[in-house]
Each structure stands twice: as structure tokens, then as C-alpha cells.
Amino acid sequence: MTSSSPTLKRRALLAAGLGAAGLAASAREAGAQAMPELRWRLSSAYAKNLDILFGAAETLGRLVGEATDGRFQIQAAGPGEPVQPEGLIDAVAAGTVEMGHGPASLGAAKDPVFALATAMPFGLNARGQNAWWNAGGAADLFGEIFGKYGLVALPGGNTGAQMGGWFRKEVKGLGDLQGLKFRIGGLGGQVLTKFGVVPQQIAGPEIYAALEAKRIDAAEWIGPYDDERLGLQKVAPIYHYPGFWEGGAMLHFWINAEKWKALPKPYRTILQGAAAQVGAEVQARYDARNPQALRRLVAGGAQLRPFPQDVMEAALKNANDVYGEMAAKNADFRRVYEAMKTFRNEAYLWFQVAEYTYDNFMIRARARG
Structure with missing residues (x-):
């Protein structure tokens, strides 16, 4: 396979998301143990015609599969296949599916603190929410809380400020x-x-x-x-x-805590890197596509x-x-x-x-x- 192949290009992008140190550590561990073949199901809260949101789950699966030579596959499914959005977080916690993708606010009925991981009226904007999670201590706070419910959460995109x-x-x-x-x-x-x-x-x-x-x-x-x-x-x-x-609605990839613990460390590192890349792409796609969509809506009577x-x-x-x-x-x-x-x-x-x-x-x- 030549260096210009799509697979190697995709791996190069994923390596940038993982960071050189993390990728090197993964490579060392991968050489020290046999990489198991895993097939995970990911239930999305979003309909398949929402190409940015449902597409995020598909992209995650593609990145992880390519980075592991197909040994770790994550198959995305839409609402009702088999999990409805309102039951997504409970289904992941119970192990009905290994993963989910959707807002933490889906779990607010069980505990209102879940909503704060997504967005809250007059909370943070998208930049602030991302900074709070990744560098301001929110990941540790929510990690402890979600752990009580048998969940691990990785940021999986942000819609930016929504319309009223x-x-x-x-x-x-x-x-x-x-x-x-x-x-x-x-x-x-x-x-x-x-x-x-x-x-x-x-x-x-x-x-x-x-x-x-x-x-x-x-x-x-x-x-x-x-x-x-x-x-x-x-x-x-x-x-x-x-x-x-919703001044900056953060989405998450939800992972069953026991399944996460059982993952080989290289797979965990790859999954974290893939989620980070997908998260950046979701925000970028909204920022790139909303302006022209707004023009078309106004032209259509909005x-x-x-x-x-x-x-x-x-x-x-x-x-x-x-x-x-x-x-x-x-x-x-x-x-x-x-x-x-x-x-x-x-x-x-x-x-x-x-x-x-x-x-x-x-x-x-x-x-x-």
C-alpha cells in the first residue's frame, strides 16, 4: 500500500488528533499484546437524515476501524435500532448497547446534573463549554458522577449557540x-x-x-x-x-463503564482520539453550513x-x-x-x-x- 492511500491519510489525521506521545505509547502496547477483534454497537439519538449529527457516529466508527486494521469495529444505528433516544443512556449503562451518541440532557430525568454536561440556560458558549470540559475540571467532575451510573462519557461535538x-x-x-x-x-x-x-x-x-x-x-x-x-x-x-x-450544546459518546475498563489501552487511546477529532468536525461543519442555510431560510420567508x-x-x-x-x-x-x-x-x-x-x-x- 502506498503512502498516498486513503487509509494511511486517515491514520495520519487520527495520529494528529491523538498526539505523538499517545500514539507512540499505543503502538508500543499494541506490539506487546494481541489486539482482539471487537464488534460494538453504537445507538445514536439522531435520525440518519441529520448528516452532521448522525454522521458523527459513522465517522467515529470509520476512524476507529481504520486505526485498528478493522479489528475494533463500531457500527452506528439510528433511533429505535434498537434504542429510542429517551432510553439511550440507560441502555448503555445496562450494556444493551456498548455505546451511544447524544446529549447528556437525555439523562436529566434520572438526575438533573446530567443536563449541565450538555448546556443550560445562560450557561457557557461552545468555546467555554469545550474549555471547561477539557481544561477546566468538568471532565473530572462529570466523570465521577457518570461513573455512579456505570457510564463513561467522551465529548462528541457541539452545535454552537442554537436558535430560539x-x-x-x-x-x-x-x-x-x-x-x-x-x-x-x-x-x-x-x-x-x-x-x-x-x-x-x-x-x-x-x-x-x-x-x-x-x-x-x-x-x-x-x-x-x-x-x-x-x-x-x-x-x-x-x-x-x-x-x-443552549448557548453551546455539547454532545457526548456514551460508553458502558465495564466495556470501557475491559478495552485494551491502545483501543481506549484510539477511541479518545477519534472522539476528539469528530467533536472538532461537528462544530466546524455547523459553523461552515449555518450561514448559507440562514440566507436560504430568509429568502424562503423566515x-x-x-x-x-x-x-x-x-x-x-x-x-x-x-x-x-x-x-x-x-x-x-x-x-x-x-x-x-x-x-x-x-x-x-x-x-x-x-x-x-x-x-x-x-x-x-x-x-x-
Whole structure:
């Protein structure tokens, strides 16, 4: 096989993700023991037509397979094959499947602290969430908590800041939220309930029909690239922003803890490196594809509207009230929430000095043409 083969190119990319030291250590250990043949199943929370999100699971399997000469294979399956999204994390913990891919918030019903590993209203942006996990101590905090449930979690991408959703009528003030039937769940739904919003649990493919039939008044999904596939601008043209409940939604690859412990160390290193590469690609693909999708949505009738300032301010207060209530009842939630707040304050100190100043200048320069 020549050095220009696709497989060797893919290995070179994976080696960059693993780091020279880690790859060298893996190579030494691989030579010292026979590499077993393993076949793992990975259940994704995302439909196969969501090419970035479901594609992340497929890419992980391809990277791991190529790096191990096909000896460690991970086969991705969509929702219901055999696990539904709401049962994904429990299925991984029970060993029904070896792996899963989806947001930690799927486990919030068992413990609300799970939601903090994904995103929380007025939490961290994508850069901050990634930094907190990889260099700010969050991986250790969550590792201890997830370990109690028989789980290991590796970051598996971030959607970036999401949109506020599709509304049949514009939200001009707090009064417009009273009684609003809004497709939203999780911590965001709990915060909005304090406004009198009525959260609705509706699967993505069913959102269009629910809005068209006026069973709901509004719905949030993800962002322009994925929202475009639903065609919601035809039945709910007001496109509000930002989705303050998910300023940087981190996804994870979930691994059964016993299966993880039984993996040869070289396989663990390869799996970690592959997950890191996939995570970077997910964010990059959204950042690359959302701008043109937003242009197409607006051309198709979407009307962009920011949430009013009074809504944002009141939502922040409501969010802090919700977190205070949860922290009083759940010691793990309190510990992680306090750590996140400390990290958020420091992160925004730095962003305010450099990132925000630079971005604000460039945005104004763009507007001037």
C-alpha cells in the first residue's frame, strides 16, 4: 500500500488528533499484546437524515476501524435500532448497547446534573463549554458522577449557540409568552414555565404538522442547517434568536463503564482520539453550513427577530431561581453548578477583553460594507 492511500491519510489525521506521545505509547502496547477483534454497537439519538449529527457516529466508527486494521469495529444505528433516544443512556449503562451518541440532557430525568454536561440556560458558549470540559475540571467532575451510573462519557461535538425557534406570532414582550404552547424540554422548558409557557414534548419530524395544525404555537429545534430540513418557515415564519437555553450544546459518546475498563489501552487511546477529532468536525461543519442555510431560510420567508431585552432579563432571573431550587435539593448539582459559574465568570472576563472586542469591530465593519 502506498503512502498516498486513503487509509494511511486517515491514520495520519487520527495520529494528529491523538498526539505523538499517545500514539507512540499505543503502538508500543499494541506490539506487546494481541489486539482482539471487537464488534460494538453504537445507538445514536439522531435520525440518519441529520448528516452532521448522525454522521458523527459513522465517522467515529470509520476512524476507529481504520486505526485498528478493522479489528475494533463500531457500527452506528439510528433511533429505535434498537434504542429510542429517551432510553439511550440507560441502555448503555445496562450494556444493551456498548455505546451511544447524544446529549447528556437525555439523562436529566434520572438526575438533573446530567443536563449541565450538555448546556443550560445562560450557561457557557461552545468555546467555554469545550474549555471547561477539557481544561477546566468538568471532565473530572462529570466523570465521577457518570461513573455512579456505570457510564463513561467522551465529548462528541457541539452545535454552537442554537436558535430560539419558530413562532407563528412574534414575541414582543413578556405578555406574549403567557399560555404559549412551545415545543421545548429540559431546563429551558422549566425556565420558560415560570413565564406561563406550556412546554410540549414533540419529536423533530412531527414539529411541522403540529405547527400547521395549530396544536402548538412555537417550536425550537437546533439551528439553520438542521432547521431548514423541516421547512418550518412556511407555517411559523418568525425565527427568534438566540436560544438562550443552549448557548453551546455539547454532545457526548456514551460508553458502558465495564466495556470501557475491559478495552485494551491502545483501543481506549484510539477511541479518545477519534472522539476528539469528530467533536472538532461537528462544530466546524455547523459553523461552515449555518450561514448559507440562514440566507436560504430568509429568502424562503423566515423573519429574523431577536428576543426582546425584557424577555432575556426575566429569563435569566428565572433560570437563576430554578438553579437555586435544584442546588438546594441535589448536592452534585450544586457542586457542578458552582464550578460552572466560576469558570463562566473567568471565561467571559477574557472574551470581553479580546474576543468580543475583535468580533464586535468586525461585525460592525461588515455592516458598513
